[in-house]
Amino acid sequence: MLQFDRVSLSPESEALREQVREFVAAHRDHMPRPNSDFVTGHDAEFSQKLGQQGWIGMTWPAVYGGSDQSNFERLVVTEELLAAGAPVSAHWIADRQSGPLLLRFGSEAQREKYLPGITRGESYFSIGMSEPDTGSDLASVRTTAVAEGDAYRINGTKIWTTDAHRNHYIICLVRTEAPSENRHAGLSQIIVDLRNDGVKVRPIRNMAGGEDFNEVVFEDVLVPKDRIVGEPGNGWQQVTSELAYERSGPERFLSAFRVFVELVRICGDNPSPHQAAAIGRIAAHFMTLRRMSLSVAGMLEQGKDVVVEAALVKELGNNFEKVLPEIARLVVPDLCANDPARHKLFRETFSETLMLSPSFTLRGGTREILRGVIARGLGLR
Numbered sequence: 001m002l003q004f005d006r007v008s009l010s011p012e013s014e015a016l017r018e019q020v021r022e023f024v025a026a027h028r029d030h031m032p033r034p035n036s037d038f039v040t041g042h043d044a045e046f047s048q049k050l051g052q053q054g055w056i057g058m059t060w061p062a063v064y065g066g067s068d069q070s071n072f073e074r075l076v077v078t079e080e081l082l083a084a085g086a087p088v089s090a091h092w093i094a095d096r097q098s099g100p101l102l103l104r105f106g107s108e109a110q111r112e113k114y115l116p117g118i119t120r121g122e123s124y125f126s127i128g129m130s131e132p133d134t135g136s137d138l139a140s141v142r143t144t145a146v147a148e149g150d151a152y153r154i155n156g157t158k159i160w161t162t163d164a165h166r167n168h169y170i171i172c173l174v175r176t177e178a179p180s181e182n183r184h185a186g187l188s189q190i191i192v193d194l195r196n197d198g199v200k201v202r203p204i205r206n207m208a209g210g211e212d213f214n215e216v217v218f219e220d221v222l223v224p225k226d227r228i229v230g231e232p233g234n235g236w237q238q239v240t241s242e243l244a245y246e247r248s249g250p251e252r253f254l255s256a257f258r259v260f261v262e263l264v265r266i267c268g269d270n271p272s273p274h275q276a277a278a279i280g281r282i283a284a285h286f287m288t289l290r291r292m293s294l295s296v297a298g299m300l301e302q303g304k305d306v307v308v309e310a311a312l313v314k315e316l317g318n319n320f321e322k323v324l325p326e327i328a329r330l331v332v333p334d335l336c337a338n339d340p341a342r343h344k345l346f347r348e349t350f351s352e353t354l355m356l357s358p359s360f361t362l363r364g365g366t367r368e369i370l371r372g373v374i375a376r377g378l379g380l381r
Helices: 012-026 044-053 071-084 089-105 108-119 235-248 256-268 273-301 307-331 332-339 340-359 367-377
Strands: 127-128 144-150 153-160 169-175 188-191 201-202 213-224
Touching: 012 256, 071 256, 071 273, 089 108, 089 127, 089 169, 089 235, 127 332, 144 169, 153 169, 153 367, 169 235, 169 307, 188 201, 188 213, 188 235, 256 273, 256 307, 256 340, 273 307, 307 340
Parallel strands: 127 169
Antiparallel strands: 144 153, 153 213, 169 188, 201 213
């Protein structure tokens, strides 16, 4: 059954919000062109400064470098960084997914080895799920990891791997057993060192001129057996639980937020009726999606299964992210031509977001996959 608990942020969380805003204001030099899409700014120095503040791995135990804080506090930091357009790409996946995965399923040795570097903002991870020519059918994984003594020999290709050309590790979904009638059986997750294990990384240039996505090729790559995450063959359960962390955060509706900021700025203090209506429409969407994301954070805090709710947040959020620039474009006043600098900032933000927007509904699960998850959760299929 679909459920969104009613939750509220504590006074402590709101006090933290002010601290983050002060931090952002003091580090504006890291944001020459702010953009709220979490993949657009890979800044190792900024990530390390966040680590020094204790704002990476916030919910993790202190023994691994974490801060033992709540999901609510992490959400506050996430909201403020994205709203400001801070460069968070370097540590993002490690903080959001890879670290929680290792905390839940990894060995103690893996936690001790990888988690402290993540919390310091010094160790970055990619995700190796998608493969060429398979669309969103994650169960059709063909990359194999064959046991050879104390190692696994990996062969195959992963695609759409964000920042693999910059990051240190990738956690790959691989087939450790031959395919059977149960398509979800025989899958495992394994940690691969992107810089030292001999993988080939090929950046994929997008329409905006960036190279955030990559193709990662494994040709007889040998990886020690102790890099398997969790139990061999348990990969499907692990990867589906991991996706709940990826799908429910503020990044699923804030990627186009800077367009809204510049729209409000360019319309000024006295917007026309149709401009005011557009601003109100966008703001209403933001407030609704934020409440849903906050609810999921609260349910995660309580250890609840939020796979369906997280999928709904992403589906609605991604649809909104794609339509926001179009709403903004229709109400930008012609009079802004009298203020070229003001107009230029809006156009730059708008153009970059518009070119990136096709990826919004791909990463973390396509629209069709998400609607399938939601339908099953509602008992409709």
